[in-house]
Structures are given as structure tokens and as C-alpha cells.
Amino acid sequence: MSPAADDLTIADVPSAQRYEARAGDDLAGYAAYIRGEALIAFVHTEVEEGHEGRGVGSALARAVLDDARASGLEVLAICPFIDGWISKHPEYEDLRYTPDSQVTD
Structure with missing residues (x-):
């Protein structure tokens, strides 16, 4: 039985x-990103088999978004999981990247 999200350590690599x-030495999940000076784009989030349904994804989302806020970064949520998580937690909507360009097709 894998540990609950409360027993996780989440770190930027x-x-x-x-x-x-990480749950101990086990990789429980990850959120991949591309980081720029003022923007971080989350491109993929994965929860490893055996850790699903234990809040790992939500713990990751909260931690990465809190870190983005602390670093003064806007968030481009390419990953559907991170995008959906922000939508369900309006207190994080202010982190969303909004382009300055008014160009349209």
C-alpha cells in the first residue's frame, strides 16, 4: 500500500x-515543465502506478503552483491536469499566463 499525499516530499529537479x-525513495509522480524568465509552462503531469487515487496529482499541482507564485512566475498550463486543477481552484487563476498580443487570425 502506497503512502497518502501527506507523506510525500515534493521538490523541483x-x-x-x-x-x-516522492514517497520515501519511490517516485510517486512528477510535473514536467519548461521554465523561462517570467513564465513556467507545465507540459505533463504523471502519477506512477500504485500511487493513483491518493492525492499525489493534487499535491503536485498545489506545490508547483505555490512555487510559481513564490517565484513570481506566470503559469501556462499546457498539461490538461494542471489546467483543470487551476479551474477547480479559483485562488490560483491569477497565476495563468495571458498573452499581451491582440493579434488574431
Whole structure:
């Protein structure tokens, strides 16, 4: 039985361009990103088999968004999980990247 989200350690691993959630030494999940000076784009979130349904994804989303806020970064949520999580937690909507360009097709 894998631990609950409360037992996770979540850390940024810049060399892998992702945040990792670990239960002890086990990788429980990760959120991959591309980071710029003022923007972080979350491109994929994955919860490892055996850790699903235990809040790992939500713990990751909250941690990465809190870190983006603390770093002064806007968030481009390419990953459907992160995008949906923000939509369900309006207190994080202010982090969404909004383009300055008014160009349309």
C-alpha cells in the first residue's frame, strides 16, 4: 500500500525539468515543465502506478503552483491536469499566463 499525499516530499529537479513527488525513495509522480524568465509552462503531469487515487496529482499541482507564485512566475498550463486543477481552484487563476498580443487570425 502506497503512502497518502501527506507523506510525500515534493521538490523541483531542474536538471530533469520537473517537480518530483516522492514517497520515501519511490517516485510517486512528477510535473514536467519548461521554465523561462517570467513564465513556467507545465507540459505533463504523471502519477506512477500504485500511487493513483491518493492525492499525489493534487499535491503536485498545489506545490508547483505555490512555487510559481513564490517565484513570481506566470503559469501556462499546457498539461490538461494542471489546467483543470487551476479551474477547480479559483485562488490560483491569477497565476495563468495571458498573452499581451491582440493579434488574431
